[in-house]
Every structure is written in C-alpha cells, then in structure tokens.
Amino acid sequence: MIKVSADQSILEAVRLLLQSTGRDIYYFDEETSLEHKVNREHLIALVASGFPAALSLKSMEAITPNLLSSTIDSSQTSLGFVMRWFISVFESLHDGVLIIDHNEIVRYINKSFERISGAVFSETVGRVLTEARPGAKLGSAVRTGKPLLGVRRKFGEIEYMTDMHPIIINGECIGGVTIARDITEIQQLQTKLSKYQVRYNDLLRQINKENTATYRFADICGNSPALHAVKRLAEKLANSNLPVLLRGESGTGKELFAHAVHLASARHEQAFVTVNCAAIPGPLLESELFGYSAGAFSGAKQSGKSGLITLAHNGTLFLDEIGDMDIELQAKMLRVLQTGEVQPLGSVNKMKVNVRVVAATNRNLEDMIRIGKFREDLFYRLNVSQVYIPPLRERVQDISVMAEHFLGQCIHPSFGKLELDAETLRTLERYPWPGNVRELENTIRFIANITDRTVITPDYLPQVFFQHRTLVQKEQTIKPDEAVSLKTMKHAAEKEMIVAALTSFGRSVQGKREAAKQLGISLTTLYARMSVLNIK
Incomplete structure (x- = not known):
C-alpha cells in the first residue's frame, strides 16, 4: 500500500499509480481523518475528460466529492461509469491508443501506447501534443478532418504502424485518436518467411533439376504416316491437363512420348517425376508415391518422407508400367485423380496437389479388368486420352531413319563416324523387331562396337538375324497345301529368335x-513369351 498526501496534484497521483503497478494507493483526508483508496480507472478517466490535472486531490474532492474514491456511484447510466468503462476497454487493448482534444492537448494514452512508443503517461497527458511528442502528425488529422493511415514509426527495437483519425461529432472535429500497432513480430516473421521462401525455392529448383524431362517431340524420329499421326495427337493432348494413357508393346518409345508431352505442356518448367510400377514392390511403391509421417511403420524415418506425388506438385507424374500396380494401390491413385488430395501413410492430414498424370503400359488392360487385376474406374479415368504407339514392324519406314540416328550417336574409336550399307538396312527392315525401338537401338550399339570397318555389312549383325532370314526363306518356299496362319508363322519366328538368344x-x-536385353524386351516379358511359346 502507498499513501499520498491530499495536497498532491492529480497528475502526481497518476504518475504514482502508473509506477506502482499492482499496488493500491490511498490518500488521507485530514478533515474526516479517513483514508480513501484511489481508483486507477476513475483517476485516468478524469484526466482524459479534460479535468485540470494540476489541481490537488483535496481541491478536486471538494469540487466533486468521492469522485476519486472506490465508493463512487457505479450506476451503469452515470457519466462516470461510462467514462470508466471506456478507459477500461482502452487499457485492455493490445494496440496503443493516444487521444487529443481540439486544442491538440493530449488527454489520454493507454498502457500499450506507452509500451509501443516509449511515451510516459505523466509526461505526455495534459501537454500539447507537439511538445510531448515532437514530429507527431495527429494534429494534422484534427486540423484537416482527414485521416492519416499507415505511418510507420520505430522506438528502440520496436517497429509500429499508426493510423490517425479525427474525432467528429455532429460535423465538428472535437479531437483526434492515434491507433498504434506493434509490427515488430510481423516484420520478424516476414524476415523468416523470406528466408524460408528462398530455401523452398532452392529445394524446388533442385527437385525439378533431378526430375527433369529430356526428350521433345522433335527427338522422336521417324517418317512413317503412323508415327506422324501419333505425334500430332500427343502434341494436341499435351496442351490440356487431361491424364494421358500411352499404350503399346514394350520398347515402342512410350517413355519418350511421356517426356515430350510434359515438355510441350504448360507444366514444362515444373518437375517430371517418373515411377516404374513394375520395378518397386507394392507396399514399398505405396510409401514412395504417397510418402509417410514420422513413425508410420517400423523402419520409417523419424522425420517422415515426402511422396513422389507431392514432389510432382504443379508438374507431371509419369506412371510407367501402370498395369503392374497392385489393385489396392490403384484405388488410392484413383482417389488422387478424383480429389487432387494426398494422404501420407500414418497421417490424418490430407494435402492438396496439382499433378498431371501420364501413364504407360504394354498390358491388355481390358483383359486385366475382366479377370479382376485392374480397376475399371481407374481405367476409364486414365483412358480419357489414349495414345497408341504402333510397333516398329508396322512402321518399317522408320527403321532406316532410326538406325541412322542411333548409329550417329556411336563414334568408333578407330573409324569415327560409321555407315550402314544397303543390304544391312534391308536386313534390318525385314526383321520383325519383337523388342521394337529398344531392340533396334541395342542392335545398332552392338554392331557399332564390334565392327572393324567404317561401312557395316550384314555379317556384323547378331546371329538371330540370320536365323530369321533362314526362316523367312523357308516360309517363301512353302507350298499352298503347306500354308499356315500368319499367327503361327509369327509365333514360330519369335520362338526361334528367343531360343537362339537363350x-x-x-x-x-x-x-x-x-x-x-539383346531382344530389347524386359525379363518379365521374356518369361511371359517363353510360357506362351512353350519354351523350356
């Protein structure tokens, strides 16, 4: 408890109140020999109302008995109560408040204004604003009747923003109010956010660099009408956001088309993330695609892991060999396509993603749907934009173009640039290419590495080509009554080629x-063909 003399001024009493936070102040009335508890809100309200702050507590009490005392009338309709109510509101605000009258004399500042601006109540209230706070602009708002907004100030390490408004009643300006907001924390957060944004952009560039498409439509070489038609269709689809399903035999160049679709789209500057669904076991593929939260399963990273779908945000996700995806995982991929949401393993939170899906398969998805190995709803979701890439045997015109292209990439250490003679090209064109473009590329690389001359002749081709040529010659000598179906002939040729490779x-x-590898097909496809052709 702090005692003050009744002869002390109101302003001195206010100063003591502000300096003794949490402690009560009493003043002694000699005439009545009674102590009166000074009420903080009453006193500040009195000063804010324009009451002469130089008056002593005793003289003020003589004018308005019990006005300072805590026994003051608490009727909610009284002017004193309303004043105290507003002062209590101002004192509870986090923003600073400064009020002046029409003479630009400071009538009130709250505790937050003291904290933010460094102003002291006892040194500010009752004084002309420009004397108490040189450079203050609130007076201009009072004189012009126009507010001043967004004026930045700084006190020590505190940055704050002030809005200044005239107080107008019945068309007359009776004063002004300044609202001060501490923006130091906001500035600090903005600085941190800027740093995080730089880091995020660096990581995003790294992700995009590591997940980048390489091939454009111009890199897909060939002159056949079939190939030109496929490229035109794929180029048109690239400009949309529709899913694209690339279909065709193994080795036909589906991955090249996926790259080209991405690079021809509006997403070309974003990530191109490739996932081989046949190369990753089902449970592991799910965690790779969707990611997982910390502790989602035994062996999971404590920090969790972002999924490949998330990494492809705003870019393209290429699902190669989607026909090999587990049917349970297919349901989750369908959900991503329908909602654009990803839920990592072990997490209850979902994240919005903007991903364009390009899928590829050499499987007969319609047959897989019939036997319950592929979801029909996912098929129709992907099959909105289907691109079928014909096998190489159906576009013979492309063989010589591709052969020359692949040969141009092979520089022999002794001969430099190599050439194929006419007979070699004819042999390549007669071959059925079960491994398609991949087999053609591997064949060209093989003969380019074993040749000992600049112009490559047919005798450098792998043994399988000679066996196929012999088979063709036999077929050409078949008598009409010995004729067999085209399918039988194809299977016979394919079987002989596989047996020769084995x-x-x-x-x-x-x-x-x-x-x-020599045949240009995957090991899985080889086993499948061995089973179909009854090769032990």
Whole structure:
C-alpha cells in the first residue's frame, strides 16, 4: 500500500499509480481523518475528460466529492461509469491508443501506447501534443478532418504502424485518436518467411533439376504416316491437363512420348517425376508415391518422407508400367485423380496437389479388368486420352531413319563416324523387331562396337538375324497345301529368335537377363513369351 498526501496534484497521483503497478494507493483526508483508496480507472478517466490535472486531490474532492474514491456511484447510466468503462476497454487493448482534444492537448494514452512508443503517461497527458511528442502528425488529422493511415514509426527495437483519425461529432472535429500497432513480430516473421521462401525455392529448383524431362517431340524420329499421326495427337493432348494413357508393346518409345508431352505442356518448367510400377514392390511403391509421417511403420524415418506425388506438385507424374500396380494401390491413385488430395501413410492430414498424370503400359488392360487385376474406374479415368504407339514392324519406314540416328550417336574409336550399307538396312527392315525401338537401338550399339570397318555389312549383325532370314526363306518356299496362319508363322519366328538368344547367353537368370536385353524386351516379358511359346 502507498499513501499520498491530499495536497498532491492529480497528475502526481497518476504518475504514482502508473509506477506502482499492482499496488493500491490511498490518500488521507485530514478533515474526516479517513483514508480513501484511489481508483486507477476513475483517476485516468478524469484526466482524459479534460479535468485540470494540476489541481490537488483535496481541491478536486471538494469540487466533486468521492469522485476519486472506490465508493463512487457505479450506476451503469452515470457519466462516470461510462467514462470508466471506456478507459477500461482502452487499457485492455493490445494496440496503443493516444487521444487529443481540439486544442491538440493530449488527454489520454493507454498502457500499450506507452509500451509501443516509449511515451510516459505523466509526461505526455495534459501537454500539447507537439511538445510531448515532437514530429507527431495527429494534429494534422484534427486540423484537416482527414485521416492519416499507415505511418510507420520505430522506438528502440520496436517497429509500429499508426493510423490517425479525427474525432467528429455532429460535423465538428472535437479531437483526434492515434491507433498504434506493434509490427515488430510481423516484420520478424516476414524476415523468416523470406528466408524460408528462398530455401523452398532452392529445394524446388533442385527437385525439378533431378526430375527433369529430356526428350521433345522433335527427338522422336521417324517418317512413317503412323508415327506422324501419333505425334500430332500427343502434341494436341499435351496442351490440356487431361491424364494421358500411352499404350503399346514394350520398347515402342512410350517413355519418350511421356517426356515430350510434359515438355510441350504448360507444366514444362515444373518437375517430371517418373515411377516404374513394375520395378518397386507394392507396399514399398505405396510409401514412395504417397510418402509417410514420422513413425508410420517400423523402419520409417523419424522425420517422415515426402511422396513422389507431392514432389510432382504443379508438374507431371509419369506412371510407367501402370498395369503392374497392385489393385489396392490403384484405388488410392484413383482417389488422387478424383480429389487432387494426398494422404501420407500414418497421417490424418490430407494435402492438396496439382499433378498431371501420364501413364504407360504394354498390358491388355481390358483383359486385366475382366479377370479382376485392374480397376475399371481407374481405367476409364486414365483412358480419357489414349495414345497408341504402333510397333516398329508396322512402321518399317522408320527403321532406316532410326538406325541412322542411333548409329550417329556411336563414334568408333578407330573409324569415327560409321555407315550402314544397303543390304544391312534391308536386313534390318525385314526383321520383325519383337523388342521394337529398344531392340533396334541395342542392335545398332552392338554392331557399332564390334565392327572393324567404317561401312557395316550384314555379317556384323547378331546371329538371330540370320536365323530369321533362314526362316523367312523357308516360309517363301512353302507350298499352298503347306500354308499356315500368319499367327503361327509369327509365333514360330519369335520362338526361334528367343531360343537362339537363350542358346547364346544361357538359361541362367543372368543369361536370360542378357538374352532379354539383346531382344530389347524386359525379363518379365521374356518369361511371359517363353510360357506362351512353350519354351523350356
């Protein structure tokens, strides 16, 4: 408790009140020999109302008995109560408040204004604004009747923004009010946000750099009408946001088309994320695609992991071999396509993503739907824009163009640039190419590395080409009564080629892998064809 003399001025009493936060102040009335508790809100309200602050507590009490005392009338209709109510509101505000009258004398500042601006109540209230706070602009708002907004100030380490408004009643300006908002924390957050934004942009550039499409439509070479038609269709679809389903045999160049669709789209500057659904086991593929939260499963990173779908945000997600995706995971991918939301494993939160999906498969999805291996709803969602890439045997005109293109990429250490003679090109054009473009590329690389002359002749081609030529010659000598179906002939030729490759490389797992590579097909496709053709 602090005692003050009744002869002390109102302003001195206010100063003591502000300096003794949390402590009560009493003044002693000698005439009545009674102590009166000074009410903070009453006193500040009195000063804010324009009451002469130089008067002593005793003289003021003589004018308005009990006005300072806590026993003051608490009727909610009284002027004193209303004043105290407003002062209590101002004192509770986080923003600073300064009020002047029409003579530009400061009548009130709240505690927040003291904290933000460094002003002191006892040194500010009752004084002309420009004397108490040189450079203050609130007086201009009072004189012109026009507000001043967004004036920035700084006190020590505190930055604050002020809005100044005239107080107008019945068309007459009776004063002005300044509202001061501490923006230091906002500025600090903006600085941190700027740093995080720079870091985010760096990471985004790194992601996009590591997940970048390489091939454009101009890189897909060939002169056949079939290829030109496919490229025109794919180029048109590239300009949309529709999913694209690339279909065709293994090795026809579906991945090149996926790259080209991305680079021809409006998303070309964003990430191009490739996922081979056949190469990753089902449970692992789910965590790779969707990511996971911390502790989602045994062995999960404590920090969690972002999924590939999230990394492809605003870009393209290429799902290669989608026919090999587990049917349970297909349901989740359908959900992503329908809602644009991703829910990481072990998380209850969903994230919005903007991803364009391009899928590819060499499977017969219609047959897979019939046997319950592929979801019909996902098929129709993807099959909105289907692009079928014909096998190389159906576009023979492209073989010589592609062969020359691949050969141009092979520089022999002794001969430099290589050429194919006419007979070699004819042999390549007669071959059925079960492995399609991939097999053609591998064949050209093979002969370019073993040749000992600049012009490559047919004798440098792999053994399988000679076996195929012999088979063709046999077929040409078949008599009408010995004729067989085209399908039978195709299977016979394919079987002989596979057997020849297995004979060359062996039937071990590694040998089959090499044989598949030579044929330009995947190991999975090789096993499938061996089963169909009854090759033991």
